Amino acid sequence: MISYLLRRILVSLLVLIGISIVIFVMLHLISDSPGRVVLGPQASAAAVEAFNRENGYDRPLFVQYADYVVQLLHGDLGRSYKLNEEVTVLFAQNAGRSAVLSLSGLVLALLIAIPLGILQAVRRNSVVDRAATGVAYLLYATPSFLVALLLIALLSQLVPLFPAEASQSTSPWVVFTDPRAMALPLITLALTNVVVFSQYQRSAALEQLGMDYIKVARAKGAPERIVLLRHLLRNACIPLITLVGVTIPTLLAGNLIVESVFNYPGLGLLFLNSLHREDYPVLLAYTLIGGALTVLGNLLADLVVARADRRIELSR
Numbered sequence: 001m002i003s004y005l006l007r008r009i010l011v012s013l014l015v016l017i018g019i020s021i022v023i024f025v026m027l028h029l030i031s032d033s034p035g036r037v038v039l040g041p042q043a044s045a046a047a048v049e050a051f052n053r054e055n056g057y058d059r060p061l062f063v064q065y066a067d068y069v070v071q072l073l074h075g076d077l078g079r080s081y082k083l084n085e086e087v088t089v090l091f092a093q094n095a096g097r098s099a100v101l102s103l104s105g106l107v108l109a110l111l112i113a114i115p116l117g118i119l120q121a122v123r124r125n126s127v128v129d130r131a132a133t134g135v136a137y138l139l140y141a142t143p144s145f146l147v148a149l150l151l152i153a154l155l156s157q158l159v160p161l162f163p164a165e166a167s168q169s170t171s172p173w174v175v176f177t178d179p180r181a182m183a184l185p186l187i188t189l190a191l192t193n194v195v196v197f198s199q200y201q202r203s204a205a206l207e208q209l210g211m212d213y214i215k216v217a218r219a220k221g222a223p224e225r226i227v228l229l230r231h232l233l234r235n236a237c238i239p240l241i242t243l244v245g246v247t248i249p250t251l252l253a254g255n256l257i258v259e260s261v262f263n264y265p266g267l268g269l270l271f272l273n274s275l276h277r278e279d280y281p282v283l284l285a286y287t288l289i290g291g292a293l294t295v296l297g298n299l300l301a302d303l304v305v306a307r308a309d310r311r312i313e314l315s316r
Contacts, residue, residue: 008302012295019291020072024065027284033057037278038081078281082274087285090270096172098259098266101182102251104175105189106244113194117201118228118236121209133202136195148188148261155184166264185262189255193247200243205236245301249294 028034035051036043043051052058056067071078077087120129139147156164167174167181175182208214209232217227255268263269267286274282 005303008299012299015295016292019295020069020288021065023284023287023291024068025061027280027287028061028064034280037280077285080274080279080282082277082279083282087281090282091267091285091289093170094265094267094270097170097174097264098255098268100172100175101185101258101264101266102189102255105186106193106247106251108186108190109193109197110240110244112190113197114201114233114237114240116194117198118205118232120198120202121205121236122228124206129202132198136199139191139195144188144192145257145261147191148184148258151184151188152261164262166259166262168263168265170265185258185264188258188261189251196247197240197243200240201236204239205232208232208236211235241304242301245297245299245304246294248297248300249290251293 033048033052034055034057035048039048039051049058056064068078075088077091079086080090083090116132120132123129142150152164155161162183163181164184165181166185167178169178171177175186179186214227214231217231218224222231255266256271257268258264259266259268260272270282271286274286
């Protein structure tokens with residue numbers, strides 16, 4: 001396990017380096033003069049030149065990247081030109097709220113998707129299975145922002161159960177302290193994941209139900225509840241573990257849409273506002289974190305699957 005972990009960490013570091021290079025080059029090729037973008041079209045040529053020189057934008061691109069890597073190693077993500085604040089401070093102020101919202105939505109989606117997928121597999125081709133599959137395909141084809149708007153129209157306007165705007169509290173635990181205000185963002189995040197998780201869980205459970213160990217357990221007279229919970233559940237959840245690991249970075253994208261629709265102060269809303277302001281340091285840091293989460297999610301998924309599935313040979 002240790003050698004496997006070291007190999008995966010090394011590969012992950014190489015992937016992260018590649019991601020950082022691509023993101024850095026892409027953002028810096030958007031404009032031939034970052035100073036012009038930051039200071040605006042009305043700024044004088046002398047002011048633009050002074051800005052580029054002060055921030056090192058007049059140096060070769062590989063030198064700028066090397067300086068950026070050194071800053072990253074010291075925990076410095078740069079400084080927002082528009083907000084005049086360190087990016088690490090901005091992220092620290094917003095990351096907690098986004099993380100709790102994302103993880104809460106992910107946990108809620110799993111709590112719904114796992115039993116739903118197993119129920120569909122056990123009652124394959126029944127009315128319940130066909131109805132759940134039809135709703136899943138419909139939601140999967142619906143953009144998440146449209147799901148959010150429909151929920152607002154139904155549960156905030158037509159039936160005023162929840163407010164249309166998320167809580168503006170600065171506490172990261174507002175999901176638990178003010179659940180009514182956070183209900184619609186949470187439901188939106190959960191729905192967008194349930195439709196995928198439940199279908200993966202259904203397919204995995206169907207495959208396991210045809211295995212010999214399930215037939216043997218039933219032939220021995222084990223109650224169906226024991227067969228499903230003790231024998232089926234663990235093996236049927238292994239493919240879902242990988243999917244959850246891959247889904248972790250997409251939570252950033254989900255937050256971007258949900259936070260913008262419900263005006264929730266988090267990393268997603270910060271990124272959207274920075275995009276409108278063309279605030280490069282914030283955009284670069286956000287995108288780099290998304291890449292890091294992608295690598296981390298895949299690494300964690302591989303490790304958990306390797307631990308859960310004894311058939312995997314780690315020495316290879």
